[in-house]
Amino acid sequence: MTDALHRTPLYDLHVALGARIVPFAGYEMPLQYEGIMAEHNHVRDQAGLFDVSHMGQARYEGDEAALEALITADLPALGAGEQKYSLLLNERGGIMDDLMLSRPDDGGIFLVVNAACKAADFAHIAAKTKGRGTLTPVADCALLALQGPAAKDVMASLCPDAVKLTFMQAGAFTLAGTAALISRSGYTGEDGFEISIPAAEAARIARTLLDHPAVKPIGLGARDSLRLEAGLCLYGHDMDETRTPAEAALMWAVAKSRRERADFPGAAIVLKQAAEGPKQKRVGFRMAGAPAREGAEIVKNGETIGVVTSGGFGPTAGGPVGMAYVNAEHAAAGTPVEIMVRDRPRPAEVVKMPFAQHHYFRG
């Protein structure tokens, strides 16, 4: 028996805008509107609006050390109005989820986690912080992402104060007459904002944003190609509980102070891997011709040396790009490898990421 799919507060708007709806992480979500390529390019050139209301939003209040013990961030160092990317790890250092943490106002820490992980994440955090802190899921809010070089102009026309934020800052604002938590962040590699607003106001605000001539609605298809080109991991694909931050090339998301104190979950395992070098490592690759997709085997001299975890055509990169885990000795940029596509080895090269330059607004 399968559970009924959920709908976000913007479902009716997606349908009205002609979206092709697909099931994703338990939700009926828009895959595309006019087409993945056009939507991808529109975000890189102008601005796109994404419905990411399926993601899990929550507040944490209480003893922050209890929350910090589960993740890789330095919470005392997270100042008012700041945002951090962090990882929720299991006891072996395996990645349970990646998440955004911020302190937008006086209401405690605001967390945003992946849709497919939210029930497990929230149960884990609540259980582990019991008696010391309170995790409250924010179930009555939608989450929108406005991304692209024109995002700042669009935001300036509706909420000029929010444009003062720089990359990875967050605050509480009034947007088109509604209380909103806004952060200068996203998952496309472009400048932009993530906007948490009451569900009841979501469709009105989405329409207001879409009224701006620079803004088009963007589906999950382009969200995936944009984040892949930006070199950003997709949970459940490029990282999961079997991979540590050292293997996933995400040690930058483990705060320096936490590494020094070795007090994050699985620290002994992860720090040993980081010092000695993990057996396998996440890398980027490029190739010509047929794109290698998730699950494709990476070979060298007839031996399997890795596996593709995300792969597809990068419209901005102008060709097939992807991420893979490969044995450490083949992980250096410039290493030629072969990837099996339809039972034939195809030449590819390990390269540095991102595949499309980041355009974050750092002030």
Added chain:
Amino acid sequence: MTIRYSKDHEWIRVEGDEGVVGITAYAAGQLGDVVFVELPEIGKQVRAGDEAAVVESVKAASEVYAPVSGEVVAVNDALEAAPQTVNESPTGDGWFIRIRLADKGELDALMDEAAYKKMIEG
């Protein structure tokens, strides 16, 4: 000129003993932007229903099946440099392969335009 359609959304335009094969406008629209096409070698023998080519969109790879049996006598090399032709002209310049028909009787198992239209309009 006879054009027939498969349930897998290929079309075949019969020209004497040969047939030109492509995918329908409906299929091209469903796939979205075509970014790569993999074509068979000339001389390959295919049977009706065999995989004859592969079409890759941004999101996924899809097979193109031979609607009839025969020998591949030509392929549309132009698609390698300009795969988007499949979207722009699915039933014209966006053809995939030309097959020498092994058995013209197989065409009877395919749909005519009216039947295909009925199928996609469901």
